[in-house]
Amino acid sequence: MKKIIFSIIALVFMTMMAQGQAVTEAPKTTVLPVKKWFETISLRGYMQVRYNKLLETNSDLGCEQCDKSWGGDNSFFIRRGRLVFSGNVHDRVYIYIQPDFASSASSTSNNFLQIRDAYADISLDSKKEFRFRVGQSKVPYGFENMQSSQNRLTLDRNDALNSAVANERDLGVMFYWAPKEKRELFAKLVSDGLKGSGDYGVVGLAIYNGQTANRAEANNNQHIAARVSYPFEFKNGQVFEAGIQGYTGKYVVQSISTAKNVIYNANGEYLDQRVAGSMILYPKPFGLQAEYNIGTGPEYNTATNTIDQKRLHGGYMQAFYNLKIDQQVVLPFVKYQMYRGGKKQELDARSYSVNDLEIGVEWQPFKNVEVVADYTISSRRYEDAAKPINAQTGNLLRLQLQINF
DSSP states (O other), X not given: OHHHHHHXXXXXXXXXXXXXXXXXXXXXXXXXXXXXXXXXXXXXXXXXXXXXXXXXXXXXXXBTTTBTTSSTTOOSEEEEEEEEEEEEEETTEEEEEEEEEXXXXXXXXXXXXXXXXXXXXXXXXXXXXXXXXXXXXXXSOOHHHHSOTTTOSSSSOOHHHHTTSGGGEEEEEEEEEOOHHHHHHHHHHHHTTSOOOOOXXXXXXXXXXXXXXXXXXXXXXXXXXXXXXXXXXXXXSOEXXXXXXXXXXXXXXXXXXXXXXXXXXXXXXXXEEEEEEEEEEOOSSEEEEEEEEEEEEEEEETTTTEEEEEXXXXXEEEEEEOEEETTEXXXXXXXXXXXXXXXXXXXXXXXXXXXXXXXXXXXXXETTEEEEXXXXXXXXXXXXXXXXXXXXXXXXXXXXXXXXX
């Protein structure tokens, strides 16, 4: 009997040991902690420092739209100081916030904090091919307007298309669509240093205030914009992008020389319409970039001291070359631009006639540093009620150091 009992006890003990060993050897399931939304946010930015006084032949020549340190008694100038906070706070929600620490509050007060971008992308599908963008962001009009100043070769955007949307941005709702492979191509054109515009869709639609970024709506009449831009990738790796875009709305001219008794439309409201074409051959290694727009908008009339509804037109052409020397990149460029028309956001919808030629080079000794030398030959007539006769010509060498981080 004892032998039987001992045998049973031994069997039970051995069974328990086997079960314990099985439990010990069983693989453990690792539960990864769910990331909180703020752990998905990334931070990057860049800073641009300029000096515009070398070889200057006319200190009265300037460009309010381009660079307020151009002309006058200006010297060293922080053109941009940007930080970008971005990331996915949900599988279908992406946020992007970009403040600028180098905004100018007036001609004598610089480096004020101002929001440039503050928006959320809400994707309608898992591939994120269809998305709504809500908040303050770039208006889909023009390639160079979409192109970040961190990537652009020339120091300033062209007058012709950039005068359509001051600071390129406004508050509203945008809709973008692009197939996954095209979204990846848009991103690659930027990451490979080919001066891409970024991902603003193959198709872009927008409804926005129309008074431009960081300005309150003035007439409760929203602007509407549409853009189609398609990149063609050839077997040899070359990429060519063609686009067409346009917008319409009513703009209220708010900056008017009341002391000069300027005559303008009731409530300062004018029809604001444009259409533009874009063509870009990415630099592999030779590149070409050209855009042209026509339209109508407010423009100061020196003969009658009035702000009239007038036609406008203008554009630019740029040629450049992508040269790699060891780990360094050198990008020589030449750009010609012209514009005839008013600039709605400036005093009295200032009347302009612009002819500029820029010859320069960008040097990237390493990824975090870019140096640009831009020799500008300029002829500009820009007239308002305060200066009804103001035609300036001149040359200057402009320098910029950009730090990327």
